[in-house]
Amino acid sequence: MDRPIIIAGNWKHNPDRIVGESLWREVAAGTMSRKSTVGANSTVKVVIFPPAPWLGWLMSGDGAECIGNGFPDSGVIEIGMQQISDRSAGAYTGEVGAAMARQFGARWALVGHSERRTLFGETDEGVARQMAAAAGEGLCPMLCIGETLEERDEGRTCEVVSRQLEAGLSLLHETEQYAVAYEPVWAIGTGRTATVEQVSEVHQQLRDLLQQKRGAESEAVPILYGGSVTPENARSLLDLDVVDGALVGGASLDAASFLEILEAGIASA
Numbered sequence: 074m075d076r077p078i079i080i081a082g083n084w085k086h087n088p089d090r091i092v093g094e095s096l097w098r099e100v101a102a103g104t105m106s107r108k109s110t111v112g113a114n115s116t117v118k119v120v121i122f123p124p125a126p127w128l129g130w131l132m133s134g135d136g137a138e139c140i141g142n143g144f145p146d147s148g149v150i151e152i153g154m155q156q157i158s159d160r161s162a163g164a165y166t167g168e169v170g171a172a173m174a175r176q177f178g179a180r181w182a183l184v185g186h187s188e189r190r191t192l193f194g195e196t197d198e199g200v201a202r203q204m205a206a207a208a209g210e211g212l213c214p215m216l217c218i219g220e221t222l223e224e225r226d227e228g229r230t231c232e233v234v235s236r237q238l239e240a241g242l243s244l245l246h247e248t249e250q251y252a253v254a255y256e257p258v259w260a261i262g263t264g265r266t267a268t269v270e271q272v273s274e275v276h277q278q279l280r281d282l283l284q285q286k287r288g289a290e291s292e293a294v295p296i297l298y299g300g301s302v303t304p305e306n307a308r309s310l311l312d313l314d315v316v317d318g319a320l321v322g323g324a325s326l327d328a329a330s331f332l333e334i335l336e337a338g339i340a341s342a
């Protein structure tokens with residue numbers, strides 16, 4: 074089955090307002106100039122996960138004009154939340170829920186990123202609830218899974234990612250859409266990318282597991298790779314049949330680098 078290639082930028086807790094505006098303008102211009110091949114219904118999609126305060130500006134302020142005044146649906150870049158509450162609206166200080174994010178233009182949500190799991194104590198159960206909350210309100214959740222170096226060295230990679238995948242999908246209805254991002258924890262922000270052999274092996278295991286647990290429908294689910302993706306290694310990773318895109322952290326903060334990775338995605342689509 075032909076799945077679109079997704080090139081996603083995770084800005085994390087960056088950048089400041091001035092840097093962020095020019096980063097967005099450059100990424101938007103570079104994506105717009107490739108709009109014959111990139112966009113919501115094309116073979117390549119671009120998704121940016123900015124910090125939450127950026128959402129309004131990117132989707133309905135000046136930022137929206139850069140992507141063809143895209144609010145709510147027609148923009149060439151889609152936006153996602155890095156973190157979503159599993160609660161619906163109410164007295165939950167500090168939370169932002171999926172319904173509200175969607176009203177302000179979000180279409181995606183990262184769920185279970187390893188930084189959330191290790192630094193903020195998120196559990197498989199909480200991740201499952203966030204997956205359900207996002208999908209239930211029409212966001213496409215991107216479930217992030219991956220093993221630590223210790224787990225890999227102990228030969229437990231398959232066991233760990235399988236557990237995280239099954240738990241993450243446990244509360245989703247059959248028809249709800251989602252994506253998966255395999256991000257080995259030891260490759261995130263370290264400059265140490267997984268080899269194509271390691272990526273192939275895990276992605277194939279994930280694809281087989283999806284098929285086994287969720288049947289033929291799961292063929293449409295994209296499985297992205299993340300962890301020190303750069304312009305230098307993007308092509309070899311994206312050329313793998315089992316890799317449907319890249320979740321890019323550090324390199325997404327530099328427009329030229331991100332656009333080179335996008336170019337690699339277009340070439341491999």
Ligand code: PGA
Pocket residue numbers: 083256260261262263264299300301302320321322323324
């Ligand atoms: P990185 O981050 O590209 O900086 O390794 C990836 C991620 O955390 O999603």
